[in-house]
Amino acid sequence: MSEDREILLFQNIRQVILAERWCMENKLPVRVIPVPKPHSSECGMCLEMNRREGDLLMTFLNERGMVPRRIKLSHL
């Protein structure tokens, strides 16, 4: 199933919290998870989402001034 999932890595913790809040408010399905191991130097949280929602979420967040890094879980 992981190939259907993607994660969004943010600059800092505050951005994760804001992004999650905005997504929830707009009924965009995301889940907060620990940053996966290859990226664990960030030592915090990231958002996990269904790949189908990826483009929509990126556009949504970009419009709000956020430029998260989008990573396909199958590549981890």
Add this chain to the structure above:
Amino acid sequence: MFEGFEMFVMFPDSQNHYALRPFDKLRGTFAQGPLTLQTFQTLQTFQTFLMNLYFDNCATSFPKPAAVAEAMVSHLNETGGTYGRSAYPRIFQSTKLVEECRDSLATLVGTAEGEKIIFTANATTALNLMIQGICKRGGHVLTSAMEHNAIARPLEHLRQLGWIEWELLESAPDGTIITEKIASKLRPNTILVAVCHMSNVNGMAQSPGEIKKAIGEIPLLVDASQSLGSHPVLVDEWGVDFLAFTGHKSLLGPTGTGGAFVRRQELVEPLIYGGTGSGSDSLSMPSYLPDRFEAGTPNITGIHGLNAALKNRPVPRHTRDDFADLLREVKTNNNYVVRCATDFANQGKLFSVVHHSLSSSELALRFYETYGIESRAGLHCAPLAHRHLGSFPNGDCRFSLSPYHTPEELNFLAKAIHDVGR
């Protein structure tokens, strides 16, 4: 001990001392003997017992909204969780609350840019962060005649190190900066203007927007320790570059909370270096806010309390007119010099008195021993202000109000000031 009793009633005993006794409404009887809570010599001392006579809210506010302690206890005993660092629900909820508090503070200081709010242990730490962080480049600094040592001592320290020169702006008798004279003090190497928004000695509030207009692109740092929560603060409208605040005064939060608004982060070197839970593969501090100035675990329990304080602001029990009446009444006593703003529109909820013969410490002792009034005597960590006002080195006796004070309590204070000052 008093379970089942719904009210307490004053009851004179055989020696005509008044006592608080629990009254059992069901049985219609008073509890007797050992259930007495406290005895009073007179009816007046009983009435005083029921009053809020804490008038030292500029030092730290009391009481706090009940929700403050509840939120802190809940974090310590039930929810727990640090800020960031992982992603399980306990941490996520705690982190979310910290960011909620940050955004509430941003709104309160007059900006929509929450990431520019930095949490620190108190206003002094925030002021040191910005003064030391900006002045590492060296140069000339201007400040006001009414400064607290939270600004004056870092400046003097840097002057002694040979990094900066600093001098005072010209002020009116109540300490208000004369904005028309600011331009004549500016130099090509002026790197900072640092002023307290509201004096902690006489309650006079400066006009940061006018000061910023007069200094142009030179950074303006405002110390809002006494004003935020009781007086409008509008960083975007005023164009303020940096602002420091504390959580435990007019915001009614716990001690150990405070912070800064940082508009021009590129001018400030961090004061504290360490882990931020971001960019951890680098040995350098992140370049982005708020991480750049928030190394180490923040006071999460305290921020829970501060957030609760912001969400549970009390409706003031007295009006601005009640306060004006108090000041007017005190000013009628010729035995005192009253320290306050010349224009009441610029007056914060504090003032000081100097008696013609009693020292400030004698005054404070009499207020407490005779009336139970808690006030603050001395220099209030603001020797520059007292030099300007003419009360250095003896200082004065300060009274600072809480939104919980009632008009009756203000009347009681006015009466006590008259009686003590006779």
